[in-house]
Amino acid sequence: MVFNQYIYAEENPAYHINRIDPENLKNCPTEREVLQEFWAFVQDRDFIVSYNAAFEMHFLEERSELHQIPHGNHAYICLMETFSDFFSTGWKKLPVAVRKCLGIRPSKWHDAKMDAYLALRLFSFFCFLDRPFQLEPIFPKLFRIKFVRLKEKREPVLREWKDEELPF
Numbered sequence: 001m002v003f004n005q006y007i008y009a010e011e012n013p014a015y016h017i018n019r020i021d022p023e024n025l026k027n028c029p030t031e032r033e034v035l036q037e038f039w040a041f042v043q044d045r046d047f048i049v050s051y052n053a054a055f056e057m058h059f060l061e062e063r064s065e066l067h068q069i070p071h072g073n074h075a076y077i078c079l080m081e082t083f084s085d086f087f088s089t090g091w092k093k094l095p096v097a098v099r100k101c102l103g104i105r106p107s108k109w110h111d112a113k114m115d116a117y118l119a120l121r122l123f124s125f126f127c128f129l130d131r132p133f134q135l136e137p138i139f140p141k142l143f144r145i146k147f148v149r150l151k152e153k154r155e156p157v158l159r160e161w162k163d164e165e166l167p168f
Contacts, residue, residue: 002117002120003038003041004112004113004116005028005034005037005038006020006025006028007029007030007031007034008025008026008027008031009022010022019111031063032067032069035063035064035067035071039064039070039072043072046074046075047074047075047077047143048074048076048077049077049079049123050078050079051094051097051115051118051119052078052080053079053080053142054078054139054142057074057141057142073141075141075143077144078138078142078143078144079097079119079122079123079144080092080097081144082126082144082146083100083101085144085146085147086126086147087100094106094115094118097122098118098121101125101126102121102125104118106118133146
C-alpha cells in the first residue's frame with residue numbers, strides 16, 4: 001500500500017525538483033492533517049518500507065512532535081540500505097537504484113507519489129529475488145533486507161507465503 005498526499009503550501013522551495021506549482025496546493029490539507037492521516041494509515045503495520053527510511057521517518061516523527069501529534073513506534077525497512085548492501089555500492093539515489101534493478105530510467109522531475117511507486121517496485125524486486133533473505137537490524141527500529149551472497153555456502157531457507165502475502 002502506498003500513502004501519498006500533497007500538503008497546502010504558500011510556496012514550494014523544491015519547485016526546481018518536483019515542478020509542483022504552489023497554486024495547485026492551495027486547496028490541499030495542512031501538514032498537521034496529513035500527518036494525522038499518515039499515522040492512522042500505518043497504525044496497524046508492522047513495518048514501514050521507504051527508500052531513505054532513516055531520514056524520512058526521522059522527518060515525519062520530528063514534524064509530528066512539532067504539531068504535538070502522537071506517532072507509533074514503527075520499525076522500518078530502508079531500501080537504500082538494502083540496495084547499498086546488495087550491490088556493495090554505498091548509498092545511491094532512488095533513480096540510480098531503480099535504473100540498476102528494474103531497468104527503468106525515471107524522469108528527473110519527480111514527486112513523492114512517483115518516489116513511493118518506484119520504492120514499491122524496488123521493494124518487490126528485492127522480495128522476489130530467488131535468494132534467501134532475512135531482515136537485518138541496523139539500528140533499533142531500522143532494518144534492511146539482507147541476502148545470502150551467492151559465494152557464501154549456506155543452505156537455502158525456504159519461505160512459505162500464504163495467500164500471496166509478504167512475510168511481514
